[in-house]
Amino acid sequence: MTLTDLSIAANAKMLPIQEVADRAGIPEEALETYGKYKAKIDIASLPPAVKQGQVVLVTAISPTPAGEGKSTVTVGLADAFKQLGESVMVALREPSLGPVMGVKGGATGGGFAQVLPMEDINLHFTGDIHAITTANNALSALIDNHLHQGNELELDPRRITWKRVLDMNDRALRNVTVGLGGPSQGVPREDGFDITVASEIMAVLCLAESLDDLKERLAQMLVGYTYDREPVTVRDLGAAGALTLLLKDAFKPNLVQTIEGTPAIIHGGPFANIAHGCNSLMATKAARRLADVVVTEAGFGADLGAEKFMHIKSRQGGFDPDAVVIVATVRALKMHGGVDKNALKEADADAVRRGMVNLAKHVDTIRQFGIEPVVALNRFVTDTEAELAEVMEWAKAEDVAIALTDVWEKGGTGGLELAKLVQQELEKPKNFSRLYEPTDSVEEKLRVIVQRVYGGADVQLTDKAKKQLAEIQKFGWDALPLCMAKTQYSLSDQPKLLGRPEGFTVTIREIIPKLGAGFLVCLTGDIMTMPGLPKQPAALNMDISDNGNAVGLF
Structure with missing residues (x-):
């Protein structure tokens, strides 16, 4: 039988979520369970903070279309830390149904380095993204109702910047017309849909640090301009309270577990190519209160998620990353060396050598922030010894710490070498600095x-x-x-x-x-805030068995 992410997850034995919470130091009064294996954390009911755990950021080189296992390495690294006796938690983003049903897949890791329950997390989870969709579209409804009911704010229908959203890749909705059908149906105007994870409400939820902060940020959101080209905000519409009410449960971080029982907080899910690509500040800060080491990730390569983590998330959160891991794969390096994406399984050490320039740039980028990165060479079964040697020899010549990582097959055990290298970096003094100040032009x-x-x-x-x-x-x-x-x-x-x-x-x-x-x-470029589905969406391979289990979900 060929092992798949889904079959491995289905056969894993999960701990009751109360036991995971106990191990993480989360008291019963702070836990709101969603069935046996999921829970919300009421941050206000946590004990006072007595520590601030160190933050390990996992990023990557520029990926191939299939992804390079960054979340898998993130989870495996956390499990490896647990095996080494560290107090550790992992903090990840929530998957969007767009890529789950499209081509990229979910965001729960893979193989024996996954967060569970994998099916639930990759589908509807605790409903956070649906709540964001509802809040976003409630605001759209209030905007159009304001126009219909007399438009007291003199909001110009041609200059409304707020869009509706849907948690699915649906190119047909990028540009739409609303309000057709006569006077009783509203005011006709052009509109459009973004994917939910590109909604500003998703970014607001991920950067707010309290319910009051959430409400204030929602109030500040721009919805459009008047006929005199003056800005109109959610505060002007009087809608901030209702939006906050819709988000009050979604604002609480979600607690789950890895296959090896490491506590995991999964919360928020902005894309990194069209948004800021990091899980919520609430999740990261909660994890820092509960664990000595927090392993988190930022979407795509260091040029996207990591840059935004440095300049947006960690700046807003008032902390600096303590270590950075760059995930690389032989197949991605071959693609950067000129190999077609359909031929990446074929051995080509020369292409790996040519593609090393991409990894070199990402290492250079992290070093510019004053951090010495550790490279995780994420091993695939198609990698040859000659190809792997190319990467290892380059790292030695460039004085870059590197570990061959095999967490998909071996779980935390396959990440022990990586974890030990990261531990060494965590013990060193930091010299972190950002590359620009917000006050720069x-x-x-x-x-x-x-x-x-x-x-x-x-x-x-x-x-x-x-x-x-x-x-x-x-x-x-x-x-x-x-x-x-x-x-x-x-x-x-x-x-x-x-x-x-x-x-x-x-x-x-x-x-x-x-x-x-x-x-x-x-x-x-031509970056879209509402992606489209591929020619053969992953959804076409999905089904449900007679006993109610998922089929074809990776």
């Missing part, structure tokens, strides 16, 4: 990211982006960090420029203020 912040993180030559703004920037400066919103919306496949804004491209210019086509989240989204 938007152009300066863009140039720092493009040149120092992406390795590009320059940045240029379209006429539309220049007009938007002038408006942002007029209202004093320019002193905010940037959230770059960029392809994950390349260091540039062009998906087919693999490896380590140089001399390129990144084009910013739009700059969208997200005042509740507290950042400016800079759209590059």
Whole structure:
């Protein structure tokens, strides 16, 4: 029988969630159970904080379309720390149904390095993303009702920036018209849908630090402009209280477990190519109160999730990462070395050598933040000894700490070497620094990211982006960090420029203020905030058995 993520998860023995909570030091009064194996954590009922655990950030090189096992390594590393006797928790994002039903898959790890219950987490879990969808679309309904009921705020229907959302890849909804059917059906206007994880409400939920902070951030969200081009916010509509009410349960982090019983908090799920790509601050801070080491991840490569973790999440949260792991795979390095994605299983040590430039850039990026990264070479069964040797020899020559990691097959045991290297980094003094200050001009912040993180030559703004920037400066919103919306496949804004491209210019086509989240989204290339499904969606292979178990879910 061929082992799959689903079969391994189905045969794993889970601990009752109360036992997981006991081991993590979570008292019964702080636990709100959702069945036998899931629970919400009431942060207000936790004992007073007596420690602040060290944070290990797991990031990656630029991935292939199939993903490179970053979440798998994150979970396996946490289990390895547990085997070494560390007090450890893992903090991850919640999966979106879009990629689950599309091509990328879920976000619960894989093999013997998974969080459980895998089926529940990858489908509806505790309903957090549905609550965000509801809150987002409740705001849309209130906006359209305001227009219909007389439009006291003089909101210009042509300049409404708030979109509806759906937790699914559905390209047909990117641009829609609402309010058709006559006067009783509302005011006709153009609208559109984003995927839920791109909603500003998702970012707000992930960056808020209390219910009061959540409510205030929701109130600050921009919904559009008046006929006189003055901003209109959720506060102006009087809707912040209702939105907070809809999110009160979703705001509580979720407690689950790994296959090896390591406590795991999974909460929030913004994409990293169109949002900031990190689990909630509430989850990370709760884990730091409960464990000495917190292993977390940020989406896609270091040019996306890690950069945003440094400049948005950890800055907002008032902490610095204590260590960084960069996940690399032979197959991704071969793709960056010029091998077609359909031929990545074929041995090609020369292509690995050519593709090492991509890993080298991500190592350089993390070093610019003052952290010496550890590379996790995530082993696949198709890797040859010659290919693996190419990576190991490069690391030795470049004085980069590296561990061959086999957590998919061996769980925490396959990550022990990696965990020991990370432990060494955690013991060293830190010299962390960020690459820009929010008060720098938007152009300066863009140039720092493009040149120092992406390795590009320059940045240029379209006429539309220049007009938007002038408006942002007029209202004093320019002193905010940037959230770059960029392809994950390349260091540039062009998906087919693999490896380590140089001399390129990144084009910013739009700059969208997200005042509740507290950042400016800079759209590059043809990045979409509502993805589409592939030609053969993963959903076509899914089913349910006669006894109610999932079929084809990875």
